[in-house]
Each structure stands twice: as structure tokens, then as C-alpha cells.
Amino acid sequence: MSAAANAPAIRLVNLTLGYDRRPAVHHLEGEIAPGEGLAVCGPNGAGKSTLLKALAGLLTPLGGDIHFSGLSPRAVAYLPQVVDIDRAFPINVRDFVAMGALARVGLFRALNAGEQVRVGAAIETVGLVGFESRTLETLSGGQMQRALFARLIVQDQPVILLDEPFGAIDAATIDDLLALIARWRAEGRTVVAVLHELDIVRRAFPRTLLLARECIFWGDTRDALCEKNLVRARAMSEAFDERARECLRDEFDAEDRLHVH
Amino acid sequence: MSLTPKIACMFTDVFVTPFADYEFMRRALVGSLALALSGAPLGVFLILRRMSLAGDALSHAILPGAAVGYLVAGLSLPAMTFGGLFAGLVVALAAGAASRFTTLREDASLAAFYLVSLALGVTLVSLRGSNVDLLHVLFGSVVGLDDAALLLLVGVSTVTLILLAVFYRALVLDTLDPLFLRQTSPFGEFTPFLFLALVVLNLVAGFHALGTLMAVGVMMLPAAAARLWTRDLAIALPLAAAIGALCCYGGLVFSNETSAPTGPAIILAAGVVYFFSMIFGRAGGVLRLKRPRRHLEG
Numbered sequence: 102m103s104a105a106a107n108a109p110a111i112r113l114v115n116l117t118l119g120y121d122r123r124p125a126v127h128h129l130e131g132e133i134a135p136g137e138g139l140a141v142c143g144p145n146g147a148g149k150s151t152l153l154k155a156l157a158g159l160l161t162p163l164g165g166d167i168h169f170s171g172l173s174p175r176a177v178a179y180l181p182q183v184v185d186i187d188r189a190f191p192i193n194v195r196d197f198v199a200m201g202a203l204a205r206v207g208l209f210r211a212l213n214a215g216e217q218v219r220v221g222a223a224i225e226t227v228g229l230v231g232f233e234s235r236t237l238e239t240l241s242g243g244q245m246q247r248a249l250f251a252r253l254i255v256q257d258q259p260v261i262l263l264d265e266p267f268g269a270i271d272a273a274t275i276d277d278l279l280a281l282i283a284r285w286r287a288e289g290r291t292v293v294a295v296l297h298e299l300d301i302v303r304r305a306f307p308r309t310l311l312l313a314r315e316c317i318f319w320g321d322t323r324d325a326l327c328e329k330n331l332v333r334a335r336a337m338s339e340a341f342d343e344r345a346r347e348c349l350r351d352e353f354d355a356e357d358r359l360h361v362h
Numbered sequence: 363m364s365l366t367p368k369i370a371c372m373f374t375d376v377f378v379t380p381f382a383d384y385e386f387m388r389r390a391l392v393g394s395l396a397l398a399l400s401g402a403p404l405g406v407f408l409i410l411r412r413m414s415l416a417g418d419a420l421s422h423a424i425l426p427g428a429a430v431g432y433l434v435a436g437l438s439l440p441a442m443t444f445g446g447l448f449a450g451l452v453v454a455l456a457a458g459a460a461s462r463f464t465t466l467r468e469d470a471s472l473a474a475f476y477l478v479s480l481a482l483g484v485t486l487v488s489l490r491g492s493n494v495d496l497l498h499v500l501f502g503s504v505v506g507l508d509d510a511a512l513l514l515l516v517g518v519s520t521v522t523l524i525l526l527a528v529f530y531r532a533l534v535l536d537t538l539d540p541l542f543l544r545q546t547s548p549f550g551e552f553t554p555f556l557f558l559a560l561v562v563l564n565l566v567a568g569f570h571a572l573g574t575l576m577a578v579g580v581m582m583l584p585a586a587a588a589r590l591w592t593r594d595l596a597i598a599l600p601l602a603a604a605i606g607a608l609c610c611y612g613g614l615v616f617s618n619e620t621s622a623p624t625g626p627a628i629i630l631a632a633g634v635v636y637f638f639s640m641i642f643g644r645a646g647g648v649l650r651l652k653r654p655r656r657h658l659e660g
Contacts, residue, residue, distance in 0.1 A: 185541050190537065191594055204546050
């Protein structure tokens with residue numbers, strides 16, 4: 102697969118994300134190496150989904166920056182947590198999976214033979230052969246998730262973002278999808294996934310970012326998920342401070358630097 | 363004279379003669395057909411996007427623009443068309459912007475804008491002119507279409523069908539999974555506005571024939587009926603257009619026979635088809651849901 106070879110390094114520089122001036126992720130700093138498998142863990146409201154949304158280019162940072170070295174920020178395939186798909190929409194599985202080719206085919210050209218082969222292969226990989234002509238509303242939750250993964254395969258991007266891909270999915274399906282994620286990593290793609298199931302994280306993701314609105318720990322999974330870190334993450338306050346003042350940390354940092362020099 | 367030719371003769375009298383004899387009936391037929399062919403497919407997308415009432419709101423929003431055109435230039439086609447187009451697009455854009463930049467959702471901001479717009483329109487129309495003029499703007503005059511109005515209707519219909527064909531994939535993707543389109547294609551942000559612009563364009567063209575209030579009926583009723591017969595979008599779109607065309611023809615014949623006003627007659631015909639589909643429709647009609655066929659083996 103062509104796009105996989107040159108996954109970019111993604112660098113987060115003093116990244117602050119949020120909505121309406123309220124930060125959901127505060128001053129995050131770090132780097133995701135090409136081909137890395139990174140799990141993002143943390144309690145509800147920790148800013149995990151917000152981080153993924155920003156990586157997908159759908160949310161402008163309140164402060165700081167996301168650098169993609171070497172590739173355009175659109176070279177990202179993104180599976181949101183709550184997929185805003187109208188399941189009653191009259192479209193069959195084959196056409197739905199073929200949506201993944203949009204970035205290459207564009208809005209106006211026909212799907213060529215190569216793309217159709219790719220779509221067929223993706224459907225086979227996720228085990229939905231025989232479902233091609235069924236409409237989305239006839240799929241079960243697990244089958245829908247398989248169809249979404251097939252679309253990710255067709256997108257063929259070097260960076261893949263998954264937001265809680267295993268919610269309400271049975272063990273067999275999880276095993277199949279984990280095998281697929283392992284294959285993506287073997288092909289050199291970067292996979293960043295928000296996950297709650299810590300055993301899956303330990304099984305399939307070598308690196309973990311433990312997030313609780315701020316970075317609790319970013320490193321090897323075994324170190325990240327130790328009891329001490331998890332307790333710290335759980336202690337995070339989820340509620341907004343109604344009278345929060347402006348965050349001046351950037352200015353203080355600048356002053357510190359001035360004092361040092 | 364035997365019975366069969368007599369019935370055939372009656373048939374011709376009712377269904378063919380009015381169009382053969384009177385030019386205004388032919389014009390009405392062409393104008394309303396053009397409207398139905400482009401409006402009904404737009405209606406299918408409105409329903410899929412859960413914006414069935416947005417068409418209604420926009421049709422009200424057009425009124426003050428048309429009224430200003432009327433105040434300035436009297437019953438002038440270009441003035442009223444431009445006024446209506448302008449007002450419709452402003453309300454569509456403003457509602458879209460308001461829902462993005464304020465906490466109100468799109469339906470609430472659309473409702474707010476169209477209500478203000480409608481009140482403004484009725485005020486403007488009644489400032490000058492009689493109730494007859496207001497009735498013309500509200501209910502149109504499909505049997506009074508001149509060359510310019512016909513050209514406008516047919517032109518808008520052509521442009522709409524071409525743009526629908528060209529941007530079909532974008533529209534489908536934006537309806538099915540807007541986030542995916544926005545993330546993948548730079549065109550994603552632009553698609554909803556293109557769609558609303560097409561809706562406004564058709565409503566503005568439609569108000570000359572059917573009036574602002576009735577134009578939306580030719581859009582929604584055939585589309586809703588078509589959705590009750592098929593789950594396949596590629597069939598629903600032409601089917602809706604065909605139902606719309608049939609209703610226009612039926613409405614004109616009915617109005618000619620009973621001298622009922624033409625606009626409402628066309629919408630009532632569409633209403634009849636809709637209620638029929640609701641009962642007998644194969645994809646979601648009452649009878650099919652109440653008495654499903656036997657389940658399959660596997």
C-alpha cells in the first residue's frame with residue numbers, strides 16, 4: 102500500500118484545545134512517531150475525543166499548534182465516537198465503503214476498476230462478504246462498525262484516528278478489528294485510538310497517552326497504566342470552574358525563560 | 363351511438379381538449395411541469411436531510427423580497443424575482459450563520475428569521491396595493507403565465523436538474539455523513555449552501571405559478587409520496603418528479619372542470635397521491651406495515 106510508507110511524525114506544541122474559551126485539553130506537548138500505535142486513555146471528559154477531533158483537522162486549537170511533518174493534515178482517516186450517520190439513509194454497504202475513495206476519486210469522477218477492487222477487498226477483510234447490497238439500517242451494531250472499518254481501509258491514509266472503536270462490540274468482532282489494526286501498524290501506518298478497555302490497550306498499543314485535561318503520562322503503556330497514574334487521572338475535576346480566570350501560563354513560561362537566559 | 367366512443371369522447375373533452383383549445387392552459391401545464399420536475403427531487407433531499415419544514419420556512423421568507431420588488435416596480439417579473447431570490451438567500455445564509463455562531467440550532471434560527479420575514483412581507487404588500495395583489499403573491503396565478511415567466515420557470519428547472527446531477531455525490535455524502543465530507547473534501551463546507559440556494563431558486567420560480575405558500579407543496583408532497591414506494595434513492599428521485607408532473611396535470615384538469623383555483627388544485631392532487639401512498643405504499647405504507655408478508659426461512 103502506497104500511502105502507508107511515509108506516515109508523518111505528528112508534533113503537538115503547547116496544544117490547548119477547547120470550546121468557547123473553555124479548555125478541554127490544556128498545554129499538551131509531545132510527539133507521535135511515524136508508525137506508532139498510541140492509545141489515548143483517561144476518564145470521561147478528559148479531552149480525548151477533543152484531541153482526536155483536532156488531529157483530524159475539525160477543531161481549531163485555542164492555543165499552540167499541531168505539526169504534521171512531511172504530509173498534509175488531510176492525510177488522516179478519522180472514525181468519530183458518535184458517528185453522525187443517518188442509518189435510515191438509502192445506501193448499501195458497497196456504496197458506503199466506496200465513500201472511502203473520496204479523497205482520491207473526488208466528487209465528480211467515476212470509481213475506476215482499481216478502486217472497485219479495493220472496495221471489494223476491504224469488504225472481504227472486515228468479513229462483510231454477502232452484505233454488499235444490504236442497506237445500512239439492516240446492519241447490526243457490530244456489522245456497522247465493520248463497515249466503518251472497511252471504509253477506513255479504502256481511505257488508505259498513513260494516519261488513522263479511532264475514537265472508542267469498540268464500544269458495544271462483541272469479543273469476536275473486537276479480535277477481528279484488533280487484527281486489522283495490527284496489520285495497519287505492520288504496514289507502517291500511525292494509529293491513534295481513544296480506548297477505555299485497558300486490557301485491549303495493554304494487548305495492542307505499545308504507547309499510551311494518559312489524559313485528564315492535562316497530560317498525566319505519555320510513554321510506554323506499561324508505565325502509563327500503573328495504579329499511581331490511574332488514580333491521578335481519576336482525580337481530575339470534570340466541571341468547569343464558572344469563575345475561571347484567563348490562563349496566563351504561556352506568559353509565565355515566557356518569563357521563566359527570560360529569567361533563565 | 364354506442365357507449366364506448368361516447369366515453370372516449372368524454373375522456374377527450376376532460377383530459378385533452380382544454381389543453382388543445384386554450385393557450386393559457388398549455389402555458390400553465392408547461393410551467394407547472396417544469397416546477398415539478400426540478401422541485402420534487404429537491405424535496406426528496408429535503409426529507410432525507412430532515413429539513414421538510416425548512417422548505418416551508420424559506421417559502422415564507424421569500425415574501426418580503428417579492429413585496430419590495432412589487433412596491434418598487436409593480437407586478438414586474440424581474441423585480442419580484444430578484445427581490446424574492448435576495449430575501450430567500452439572505453434568510454438561508456443568516457439562519458445557517460446564526461446556527462453556527464450562536465447557541466440556537468438551525469431550525470430555531472430558521473423559524474425566527476422566516477417569521478420576521480413573513481410579517482415584514484405582509485406589511486410591505488399591504489402598505490400599497492389591494493388584497494388582490496397580496497393574493498397573487500401568496501397564491502400565484504398559474505393560468506396567467508407570460509413568456510418571461512415561462513422562460514424563468516423552465517430555465518430554473520434546467521439549471522437545477524443539471525446542478526443536481528453534477529453535485530449528486532456531494533449532496534448524498536453531505537446528507538449521509540456531513541462530518542466525513544467536511545474532513546475529506548474542501549467542498550464539504552460549501553455543499554449545504556449550494557443545496558439551500560437551489561431550494562430558494564425553485565421556490566422563487568414557483569411563486570409566480572403557485573404563489574409562495576403553494577410552491578413548496580409541489581416540492582414536498584410528491585417527494586414524501588415517492589419515499590413511501592421505494593427505499594432506493596436512484597428510483598425515488600425520478601419517481602418524485604413523475605408524481606409531481608402527474609399531479610400538475612391532474613390538478614389543472616380538476617381546476618378546469620370545477621373552476622377551482624389552480625394552485626390549490628395542484629397541491630390537492632398531490633395530497634391525494636400522498637394519502638394513497640400512505641395507505642398502499644410498498645416501502646412503509648400502512649397496509650404493508652400492518653400486514654407484513656410471511657417471514658423468510660433465513
